[in-house]
Amino acid sequence: MTRYIIKRLTSLLPVLLVVAVVVFSLVQLTPGDPVSVLLGDEADMATIEQVRTELGLNSPIHIQFLNWLGNLLKGDLGTSMFFKQPVTEMFWRNFGPTLALAIYAEVIAIGLALILGSLAAKYRGTWFDYGVNGFTILGISVPSFLWALILVLVFAIYFRLFPTSGYRSIEEGFVSFIRYLTLPAFALGLVQASIITRITRTTMIDTLETPYIKATAARGISTRKIVFKHALKNSFLPIMTVIGDSFGGLITGAAVVETVFNIPGIGQLIINSIERRDYVVIQGVILLITLLYLLLNLGIDILYGILDPRIRLEGEG
Structure with a gap:
């Protein structure tokens, strides 16, 4: 049974990596500048560029992704650009x-x-x-x-x-x-x-x-x-x-x-974040929801293997 659980856990890693790439790409390719939305229409270009540099948005996309992925591996989903609060804290408050x-x-x-x-x-x-x-x-x-x-x-x-x-x-x-x-x-x-x-x-x-x-x-x-x-x-x-x-x-x-x-709830958090173009919250929340969904299905698979030994033995084989 242990081998079956380890195998199922290992199979989650490539799925999470693919989801991370897709979520990051979709948010980055979405039209609109989050800094312009954050600062408002009256902000001048110099201020906008300064904030973009502080947030790392002027770096190449692959550098931004590697930095984001590195923070993910440390358990850091980032901080909301609009509310200045950790994404993890916002997620659990609305969950x-x-x-x-x-x-x-x-x-x-x-x-x-x-x-x-x-x-x-x-x-x-x-x-x-x-x-x-x-x-x-x-x-x-x-x-x-x-x-x-x-x-x-x-x-x-x-x-x-x-x-x-x-x-x-x-x-x-x-x-x-x-x-x-x-x-x-x-x-x-x-x-x-x-x-x-x-x-x-x-x-x-x-x-x-x-x-x-x-x-x-x-x-x-x-x-x-x-x-x-x-x-x-x-x-x-x-x-x-x-x-x-x-x-x-x-x-x-x-x-x-x-x-x-x-x-x-989480739905309103995502919708409000999309309206504010708070891409850090969008990425983090979608990734956490995907992780919860995968863990739920993993739990169902493990329970299925407990109730039906044929499935467990097939998975171990």
């Missing part, structure tokens, strides 16, 4: 709301998907199965920001059950924390719930047709116990992979929903 939103959305997505997918497999070919398929098609087709607007219109403006926007930390009260996160979590989780539901239904149908499930049914065990205890348990490996990918997608895809609901 809490994004993580809370992603976890809440994932709980909603998993809960809906496992129930709807299992029941759709059990009652396949019936009106319930067709209804679940329609729900998944709708959920995948409608983007999260449109779900957000629909939910706000119905549950915040019409019924007045939830606030329209804003964020409350859990220290300000758990009930208030949940009320402010419910609508954005549903807006973000419905898309992932649709994807996981389709995978759950397909996997459950294959599992319910296996001989051991039919033998279990022949022994007189209740259908509910067969579906949710035996079949779902044996179908969970492929579902778990989709759940891991979906959680990473929730963290990286929360930017639009956070903007709609005015949640001070």
Whole structure:
């Protein structure tokens, strides 16, 4: 198992290097001068050139990249040009709301998907199965920001059950924390719930047709116990992979929903940094998000290897 984990960790290094090159290149090639944005329209050229020299922006691109990469290896992601704060500190300060939103959305997505997918497999070919398929098609087709607007219109403006926007930390009260996160979590989780539901239904149908499930049914065990205890348990490996990918997608895809609901998370940090042309923050935050996404997938792979020894042995081989 140790060799399997070391091999998976080693495979992350070239991916991170490629991501670092791509992120640095995209930010550097983006039109616009960050120093001009920082100093404003009234700044003269001499001041602009002086600040560019102080920030190292007048050096050749490959020198800038090597300096940035060298700082990365030391654990230094740089300092925000606009706020004059370390990027790492800004990231972790804004990561809490994004993580809370992603976890809440994932709980909603998993809960809906496992129930709807299992029941759709059990009652396949019936009106319930067709209804679940329609729900998944709708959920995948409608983007999260449109779900957000629909939910706000119905549950915040019409019924007045939830606030329209804003964020409350859990220290300000758990009930208030949940009320402010419910609508954005549903807006973000419905898309992932649709994807996981389709995978759950397909996997459950294959599992319910296996001989051991039919033998279990022949022994007189209740259908509910067969579906949710035996079949779902044996179908969970492929579902778990989709759940891991979906959680990473929730963290990286929360930017639009956070903007709609005015949640001070990573998404707003990136959008504001793009508007201010604060390229140091953009590079550092995207790199940290990529690292978290890769570590999450690594955790899923390791868990997969623990639950299924065949995968672990194949990886070690």
